[in-house]
Amino acid sequence: MKSPNILLQNLNLHYYSVAFKERSLKSLLGSLLKRRRMGTVIQDVHALKNINLKIGAGERVGLLGHNGAGKSTFLKMVAGLYPISSGMRQVDGTVRSLFDLSLGFEPDATGRENILYRGLLMGLSPRKIKELQDEIISFADLGEFIDYPIKTYSAGMQVRLAFAISTVVSGDILLLDELIGAGDARFMDKAKKRILQLVESSQILILASHDFGALQSLCQRGVVLHRGEVVYDGDIASAVQMYQRINGMVLVDGS
Numbered sequence: 001m002k003s004p005n006i007l008l009q010n011l012n013l014h015y016y017s018v019a020f021k022e023r024s025l026k027s028l029l030g031s032l033l034k035r036r037r038m039g040t041v042i043q044d045v046h047a048l049k050n051i052n053l054k055i056g057a058g059e060r061v062g063l064l065g066h067n068g069a070g071k072s073t074f075l076k077m078v079a080g081l082y083p084i085s086s087g088m089r090q091v092d093g094t095v096r097s098l099f100d101l102s103l104g105f106e107p108d109a110t111g112r113e114n115i116l117y118r119g120l121l122m123g124l125s126p127r128k129i130k131e132l133q134d135e136i137i138s139f140a141d142l143g144e145f146i147d148y149p150i151k152t153y154s155a156g157m158q159v160r161l162a163f164a165i166s167t168v169v170s171g172d173i174l175l176l177d178e179l180i181g182a183g184d185a186r187f188m189d190k191a192k193k194r195i196l197q198l199v200e201s202s203q204i205l206i207l208a209s210h211d212f213g214a215l216q217s218l219c220q221r222g223v224v225l226h227r228g229e230v231v232y233d234g235d236i237a238s239a240v241q242m243y244q245r246i247n248g249m250v251l252v253d254g255s
Contacts, residue, residue: 004093004172004203006055006078011087013048013077047073049228051087055204057172062215062236063208064243065225071208074225075099075175078206093203094123096171098195101162107151111142111161114150118165132168139190140164160187167194174202178209212240 065071076082079097119129137146140161222239224232232242
């Protein structure tokens with residue numbers, strides 16, 4: 001069996017800027033038609049530029065960069081959610097990602113039904129989802145609401161259910177966009193323990209975060225993105241310093 005591996009060579013990713021400002025296909029199409037009627041030029045955004053990285057089994061990689069530097073785009077590209085424009089992306093291994101937690105929920109369906117829908121999106125078989133269902137329901141701690149439509153849930157309840165589903169199985173490659181807070185304070189302790197279990201069981205971790213403490217405790221390697229380009233790839237402590245210099249921050253050691 002091939003070891004988990006991520007290989008990116010001369011990779012570029014472009015997208016229409018307007019596409020990432022709309023929350024639905026209907027609003028996107030309406031915005032595009034309106035801009036064309038007005039003669040507005042739709043600009044491409046060069047989100048990732050000439051990325052060359054190799055990440056192998058056993059590596060814990062911290063991804064640093066200011067807001068808009070390309071961190072979330074990078075993670076979604078690795079997960080296969082965003083198509084690349086040129087270059088090569090090779091990802092070997094099962095990917096588990098923790099971002100966009102509510103993605104895949106059907107508002108009119110019950111929580112129990114959404115476990116099935118979300119599980120299928122994750123690539124699980126109906127039989128496997130059924131085996132895991134009781135564990136998911138117990139972890140989410142929604143009581144009788146598990147049989148109510150998702151549209152009746154509070155935001156916190158939706159996050160708890162989504163988190164319980166997304167983390168019920170581990171993967172070879174774990175992608176984290178910040179150490180996600182999940183619901184109320186009582187639930188947070190369970191969520192943190194679950195995330196750490198996923199980190200320990202994964203063979204590759206990529207964590208995008210602004211929390212230097214978390215990055216340096218969980219990661220050994222750091223990759224700094226600036227305006228869509230990799231400007232540093234090395235040990236995590238030096239990566240943090242590079243990020244601080246780029247963003248004009250005062251370094252901890254005063255240098």
